[in-house]
Amino acid sequence: MIRSTIYFIGIVISMFGFSIFVVITPSYSVTPQTWTTGTSMPTARTEVAGSVLDGKIYVIGGYDESGKTTDVVEVYDPQTDRWSRVSSLPQPTDHAAAATYNGKLFVVGGYIIVEGQRTPTNKSFIYDPSVDKWKEIKSMPTSRGALTANFINDILYVIGGQDSSRKTMGTNEVYDPKTDIWTEKQPMPTKRHHLASAVLDGKLYVVGGRQTDNSPDLNMGTNEAYDPRLDKWTSLESMPTKRSGLTAVTHDSNDLYVFGGEHPFNDGKPLRTFDDTEIYHPKTDTWTSGSSLPTARHGLTSGEVNGTIYVIGGGPEPGLSYSHANEVFHIK
Numbered sequence: 052m053i054r055s056t057i058y059f060i061g062i063v064i065s066m067f068g069f070s071i072f073v074v075i076t077p078s079y080s081v082t083p084q085t086w087t088t089g090t091s092m093p094t095a096r097t098e099v100a101g102s103v104l105d106g107k108i109y110v111i112g113g114y115d116e117s118g119k120t121t122d123v124v125e126v127y128d129p130q131t132d133r134w135s136r137v138s139s140l141p142q143p144t145d146h147a148a149a150a151t152y153n154g155k156l157f158v159v160g161g162y163i164i165v166e167g168q169r170t171p172t173n174k175s176f177i178y179d180p181s182v183d184k185w186k187e188i189k190s191m192p193t194s195r196g197a198l199t200a201n202f203i204n205d206i207l208y209v210i211g212g213q214d215s216s217r218k219t220m221g222t223n224e225v226y227d228p229k230t231d232i233w234t235e236k237q238p239m240p241t242k243r244h245h246l247a248s249a250v251l252d253g254k255l256y257v258v259g260g261r262q263t264d265n266s267p268d269l270n271m272g273t274n275e276a277y278d279p280r281l282d283k284w285t286s287l288e289s290m291p292t293k294r295s296g297l298t299a300v301t302h303d304s305n306d307l308y309v310f311g312g313e314h315p316f317n318d319g320k321p322l323r324t325f326d327d328t329e330i331y332h333p334k335t336d337t338w339t340s341g342s343s344l345p346t347a348r349h350g351l352t353s354g355e356v357n358g359t360i361y362v363i364g365g366g367p368e369p370g371l372s373y374s375h376a377n378e379v380f381h382i383k
Contacts, residue, residue, distance in 0.1 A: 052057050055078040056132040078207075083383045084328075084342040087274030089361065090132045091189045091375035093203065094123050097366035098296075101352025102150040104156050104180065106130065109137075110363055111158055114192075116373050118163055120145045124178075129356045129362065138183045141176055148200035150207060152228060155179050157188075159209055159226075162196040170215050171196040173202040175226070186214055189231045193222050197244035200321040201255055205229070208236070208255055210277070219262045220244065223277070237282045241273045249297035249307050251333055254278050256307050258331070263294035267318030270295050274331065292327045302382055307331040308341065308381075310362050313349035322369045324349050328380075346376050358382065 067358030092110060099113035108127045114310060115121040122139040140158065156178040163172045173191040178184070195212030202208075205224040212307075213219060222243035226233050239257060255277040256273030262269045272290035277283070294312030302308055313324040328341035351365025360380040366372030 059183075068205065072363075075165060085381045085383075086342060086345050088345075089127070089129070089230075089377040089379050089380045090134060091124050092127070092377055093125055093375070094121070095375045096121065096144045096364050096375040097350035097371070097373050098346075099350065099352050099364045100144075100161070101298075101354060101363065102149040102151045102156060102355040103356060105154065106150040106356050107180075108356065108361055109149065109364065110155055110277070110352060111146055111149050111163065112140055112158075113350065113364065114145050114371060114373065116135050118353050118371055119143070120162065127361065129359065130359060137171040137180070138185060139222050141185050141187065142172075142174065144172065144174075146196040146198075148198045148209060150200045152202045152205065152207065154181070157200070157202075157207060157226075157228075159191055159200055159207070160195050160212060164345070167280070168206055171213065177228075177362060188228075191226075191349075192224055192235065194224065195220055195244075197246075199246050199248040199254050200258065201248055203250055203253060203255060206279065208277070208279065209241050210248060210255070210257055211246050211260065213263065219264050224228040236276075236282060239277070240275060240284050240286065241271065243271055243295075244265070245297075247297045247309060249299045249301045249304035249309060251301055251304065253280070256299070256306050256331070256333070258290050258299055258307070258309055259294050259297045269314045270314055270316070273363060276333075283292060288331075288338060289334075290329055290331070290339050291340075292305050292325060292329060293296065294325050296365075297325070298349075298353040298362065298365075300355050302355060302360065303358060307333070308353075308360060308380070309339050310353055311348050311351050311365060313330070313366075313369045315349075323347075324369060333356055341359075342380070345378050346374065348374055348376060351376075
């Protein structure tokens, strides 16, 4: 980080002589940002789930290049810049949510194929890397896909999503791994799916997403924070770019970085994917722009390892498209 302070020096001349004055402007911070490319993900996919576990990034399920829902789980090790494949999901799933806790990977919800029909699921699974095995846990109370999930203080919070009738949800269901029990908490004020979230200072920040209950569908820049201690939501400054199918990650537990997304609706606006990088600063409730994602895409995932952010997978075109992308965001 480079910190700069600007000084203005002037002279005041009067009948009694002259004075020198100095005006010091407030300092500002400039954080250099660069992108590089990591080894490509072996299986091109979109609408994946992802999470960081033991310094490695797990990319889970999604659609593969054939357009089919997949059970593939691939793991990227930033230290070696190599990929490996681990045991497949118990069932092919797209639009799921993933989070890690106590050395294990949790995957919840998403869409599965039942008798040829795509339907949301409430199935929940744990992956243990020490034995390379999956185990089913108690199912979520509500079946939903295109949701988001994070752990805060040993509890899994699963927010938003969409049900089988395309109804947009603000559901907030929480899971306690110690008791294998789900309970319901205060729902998110703004219902949405294809949203993104991350944890900062013990709070869950949920950004973007879309609503599909009405026509035309609606992309959102909504930014709301959930405080689990109070079971309360707070509305914050909206993200400048309204988008869905995006990904979010925190950096050094200070700021929220948001990447990519799509505008997939025929509502008079052009169909497109986003390369936008926008950064939320919770201390000032403000947003700034960051260096653009090299490959615009949606349905992607991201993770931070040792201060570096990895943005992986996703489709470069709205709807069903796929990539092997693994782009690396360096913040110096």
